[in-house]
Amino acid sequence: MTSPAVAAQSLTPAAIQAAYGLIQPHVHRTPLLTCKTLDTIASTPQSTEALVGTLFEGQTPARPQFRFFFKCENFQRIGAFKARGAFHALLRLLEERGEEVKRRGVITHSSGNHAQALALAASNLGIPAYIVMPRISTPSKISGTQSHGAEVIFSGSTSVERETVVAEMQAKTNAILVPPYDDFNIICGQGTTGLELEAQHAEQARSRPLDAVITPIGGGGLNSGVATWFSDKQTRVFGAEPSFEGADDCRRGLQAGKRVEAVGTLTIADGLRTPVGLLNWEIISNEKKVEGVFAVTEEQIKSAMRLVIERMKVVVEPSAVVGLAVCLFDENFRRRVEQEGGKDGWDVGVVFSGGNTTVEAIAKLFT
CATH class of the missing domain: 3.40.50.1100 (Rossmann fold)
Incomplete structure (x- = not known):
């Protein structure tokens, strides 16, 4: 059996392009949406009161400038x-x-x-x-x-x-x-999300670069596929996870320098309850391909979900908004955007991974 390290060498942008050619007749080219209201909210410094009780208590809130481009895979076939x-x-x-x-x-x-x-x-x-x-x-x-x-x-x-x-x-x-995420062909297919996102951003933003893309991480198929697509480009790729009950296995693994093999969590982001796969880890743990992974709380996920539903009028599941939650609440990420983006800020592609939820499930989250 081919080792993950060897298999990872075959994960190239060309492999993503070939996958796209094969699946195009079977999948949707999902929309890339913008929302000036969310740009403004994310670009407003958090209050010092909001940081009390967090890792960022006592810090001066960052002042990043965001322009979001939401890749709506919630509109994909089967909703993800x-x-x-x-x-x-x-x-x-x-x-x-x-x-x-x-x-x-x-x-x-x-x-x-x-x-x-x-x-x-x-x-x-x-x-x-x-x-x-x-x-x-x-x-x-x-x-x-x-x-x-x-x-x-x-x-x-x-x-x-x-x-x-x-x-x-x-x-x-x-x-x-057919593994759910730890598989070469699965990763290549998921990577076509990044291919489309880049092309659509170029159509909308014209000469502006796509500075960063952030995706949810569960098993890591989406993130490693998107990172593979952007591996020969200037666009930075980041990952986002829930922190509840150790669901942030990828972030913790990167800190420890070793993949976490098992996860036991009942985070509301139910699509992210799995450990990162072996092949996926080979990509995500490469700092040249994924520049960082961040984690957010259950309340932050719910806050981001509420904003998407109320301000964008788009139905998403909790797993889909962890990337947006990072942009809204993680001061380390926000400070990086402030420092590297300056007055111009960053164009950030946020992948909404899915929208498979119910009215009852949404109501339960907010009651």
Whole structure:
């Protein structure tokens, strides 16, 4: 088996471009939206009172200048960027193994977005699909997965519990595993998000550069794919995680110089409850590709989500807004934008990774 370090060498912008050519007929070119109101809010210094009780208490609030460009993967097929990786992985499998794939079927584990994405791709391509999902998954994600004809098998909420059930089901079905994030073809598919974002920003901003992109990090497929696309460009790439119950495994791993292997968290950002994959870690831990990973609290995630819903009129799930929350609340990130962006500030691409939530779930967050 190819080691993650060797496989990472093949993750290039050219591989992302090739993936895009393959999946274009199957996915949406999602919109890139702006919001002057959120630009203004993020560019306003936080009050000293707001910093009391945080790591930044006693500091002079930063004065960054933001111009946001929101890549709305919540409008992607199945409501999340995961459709990109799922279609790419299955199309490559069909190229390599043909009818064997349709005979054996495919299997994966996911809290919901990769589950729906693989179910959709498998249905469209005539492949049986078996999906292991945590029992506590959002009901709309479970029903969405089932609606595409996949067989759903329930498990516990941690990645270890999910993977145990996957192994049991593989033994019964002989289905081919399509990992949710720790996979070359999945990463290439997710990286097409960055390819589109860059092209759309160029259309809107004309001669201005895209200074930075920030994405959520769960297993790391989106972040490592986007970082791969921008690896030969000047655009900086950052990651964002929840801090609740150790969900910030990537940030902690980078600080310790070693990947965190397991995560047990019930953060409201349910799509980010998994540890960073081995191949993904090879990309994200490379400072030349990802310049930093930041973490935000549950309250900060909810505050960012409220702003997106109320000011942009866009429905997103909690996982989608961790990047925006970093821009709004993390003084270390905000000070970097202030220092490096100066009066001109930064054009920042913020990836809204998905919008798979329900009215009931949103109401529960804000009551």
